[in-house]
Amino acid sequence: MSLFKSEGCKHLTGINDTKHLTSEKEILTLPDEYSKEVYVPLVDPGKGLPINVEAKVGDHVKVGTLIGTRNMFGNLIPIYSPVSGVIKGEENILHGGLGRMAKHYVIENDFKYENVKVCEPFSLESDADTIIDAMQKLGLVGLGGAGFPTFIKYKGVKDIDTIIINGVECEPFLTTDYNAMIKESEELFLGASLMMKAAHAQRALICFKQNKVRVYEALKDKVHEYPGLELKLVPDVYPMGWEKLLCKTVTGRTYEKLPAEAHVIINNAQTAIELAKSSKTGFITRSKMLTVTGEGLKENANVIVPIGTKVSEIVRFMGGYTIDEGVVLLGGPMCSRGLMNDNCAILPQNDAITVLRKLKRRTQQCLRCGACTDHCPTNLQPVEIKIAYEHKDMDRMMALKPTVCIGCGLCSYVCPSQIEVNDFVKKAKALVMMEETKRKAAEAKKAEAAKPQGGKQ
């Protein structure tokens, strides 16, 4: 308990119950009939810019055939076809990450799943550059939700001593990391070791919540066979899976922007598993385990689906919706935004489809209890931001720094008055970011004007 600072996390009551819906159930594989067509977005999932398209409509593609490349910080990240078949054409459908319509290639699945090697197989004997290069060639992105290209974290870093394997999975409902870590523990260890190798790190901390007893039992015996690997049990609180909080909890280190500042690289557990799998074959990740769950679905289960499958198809496989009005989320209920429709393709970083009944709760006046301030992981004062936003007090809003908000939703979760606190903070964040840009531009203009004229002509 802190005197002045925020608590920074909260145990979500009932979280175990929501996980229980799928955690111990059999993992299903999506039958072929539900993935006759898969969709590959032709936009960058980060900013929504068009990618360099390499394949053309009508091309026959295999699993791993290059569709296009996207550019991130000057690095080219390949985008591959997740199935084998023919590119039937283009279609404008909803992009789950951007929340708006985007151009997609429609690939007709021939269910042969012919693989193309995108890189040479590698192992623990390979050197760091080979592994990082393979990460880039594999187009491996963080599978925990953000979809950040993995190799960028490793490229050119120095003084990394710790790799953190994030298997915390603090969102309610989600159980994919949990199941993957139990079922593919060998790959997890191998992937973590490969990552250590790539970063020249001395240790890798495999982190998961202390209430995940089965994960601990599955990992505890074999972990000693891999030098440098340690299991770290973290408290069952939200947002424990947030990088900064996790890094502080397991290593005691803090950083401002990137974990590398604290000599740490953080990767999702499933990313490590997929890296290990690809290292043996040189094939890309073509399918993804999703937790398909929520009170709005007839069945709840973890399903392995080809990347690019439509949400509507997966919902159909699960028996369809059971509610008339609700939200469909690509991910857990805390951070995700409701989809406009379910005509939307699964991306590699998606880890769940959650269908929930629309919350019907009485919104009351803010009683200024400060619960949001008491729990904000980034030490914001959401209630003050809300007041400043409502009064359009830009200076006060800027002083409250809503830009550091990570959108974890804890402020709305704890709000006893059912106020959409998080929404206010997000709006204020957008306003402040705009204002900052504006002010910077104005300053630059001023500086320009103040510059002494003349000089070399």
Add this chain to the structure above:
Amino acid sequence: MKFGMNPGPYYRSNRSTTHIMMELMIGLAVIWLSAIVFYFMQSSANGVLAIVNPIIAMVTAVVVEALFMLPKTIKEKRNFKDLLDDVFHSYGYVSGMILALILPVATSWYAIVVSTIIGVGVAKMLFGGFGHNIFNPAIVGRIICQTCFLDKMAYDAEITTGATITTAMGSNGWSLDLLNTGHISFIDLLFGNYRGALGETFTIILLIVGIVLVIRKVIDWRAPVFYLATIYVATFIMGLCGGYGVDSFEYALVQVALGGVMFGAVFCLTDPVTSPTSRAGRVFFGMGAALITMLIRYCASAPEGVAYSILFMNLFTPLIDLAVKGLSKENTRRNIITTSVMGAVAIVGGLYLGFTKIDKMGFFNYEYSFADKTGEFTATINYAGEKDGIESYDVSVTGYVATNTEHNFGDVRTVFAGALAKYENGTEYPNYQFVVNDNGTSLDLTYEKDDAEQIIEGVLKLKTDNTNDTYTIVDSVSGYYLPTDVSTEEAVYSLEIADDYSIILTMADGHTSQDNNSMSYASMSFTIDIDYENKVVVATHLKSTGAGGGYGDAMLDFENTPYAPYLSDEAAMKLLNFYATYVNITTPVPFSTYEKYNTQTALIDTVNSDLHVGATYTANGFMYMMNRVIEYAQYYHQSLSAGKVVR
């Protein structure tokens, strides 16, 4: 399926504002229940008020809020059920309950109603309702009540006047002598066994309820803990500077337990709407309130400073919010410095107050008064010196017995006094004899006012002298006094003994004996010597004088009357008999009203003679005074032995 687009997260805590408020209400109900139990133990009239007052306040609050919400409800064409729902979620009744608990038990109903209307209506609804009020509605109500209805706020349903213990201690130099100034023990103070505002006295229960509410996350601990800690530390230093030594711990505890400090800390400072939202802000808020409480309590003329301090800090809340804006992990240095500076102010304040405000010697040049329905007594007690382990105190007590509707003895006594005054001129003083032929033991006394509208009858018991069939009335019934507006010279009395042995008295103009103004004065002085070793009152020299002057001086010695810890039955009998001689009380029996004043045996004539009731009350009042003197003397003696006070 329809796709909802409402903003996330879609997973919410079950905890609602209604939950918080209901848990708060449960906490308040516990205090309310304690108050009901305590006041029923005092008297049923008080107990009923303790039940009724919060209900009045809550109903008023709900009605006021409904009236404020009515226009909007009509405009939006919503029905009565919606209105009720809105009122329920506006939580005015919580404010009403808190207000009732911080008002004294015998506050008149209309004072409560008006205070609630202003507190909830003006301080809350006019500002925009729940969540928008700047000031704590209950505190505003309390202050309005104190300002406008001070004489309608009584701490007991049956006693018209009386100060709170906090005020009493304030006027006695904030010394640690609880027993002396407040007439309660430390344990009484902690458990609320004394009169104060309805809910503020139960320190221990408040503390427990507060801790439970903190654990239940209904209230935040920062403001109350820093509030209490600041007061505790500052008063501890006060105690040290005041020379209490180790007892400073107790001194500081007493200061924290006094008045509304604990109630304010648990239920008013933690009101989320009117306190800062940030954790650092709440720390500053609590400390600021503590400083202002101390300023008002020790330096201003209002010992009950808690309400004002909270109102003041409510005013500062937006400023505090503005001052601590930013990320809560930043500015730790600023927070620590601010806290330290406020703490330092508290310590310096404690030093200053300790050296200037605590009056160590206020103790035995002491004046004490108590009042109840029977009258009012004031005592001055002076330490008269010590010799061979025997301490002497000079005590003088004056008082009057008021007339009231229950016992109109005052009328009768006044009439009788009038009769005496009339006879005094032509008859031998001080004895009057009425010789009667009847062998009964009573004599009817009747008087008529000049317009003969009202006839008051009283029965006067007379001392029977069996040998010559005479009835004796001793004249010097101390304190027979005529109302001030009728002087004995101007008033015309006629008294005659009728054939049926009635005394018929006619009184001239303007006699107001029917009113409560009629009163009988008396005064008494005595010296009490106490031998602590043998626990005996060695000698008590008692002199009683009637206000009329010269009706009788008498001496009474209580030779070696034991006490433990109060005067014995024997002593009580002696005193009463001494007194009763004047009015001839024949069959004294215990009178229960005075048990709470620790008079072991108070006595009264069982015969329905209002005349004697007055005399007995007077005797009882004096008896009580004597017991108090012994009590003080013991306490003072102990304090001296323990080195708590110096002579």
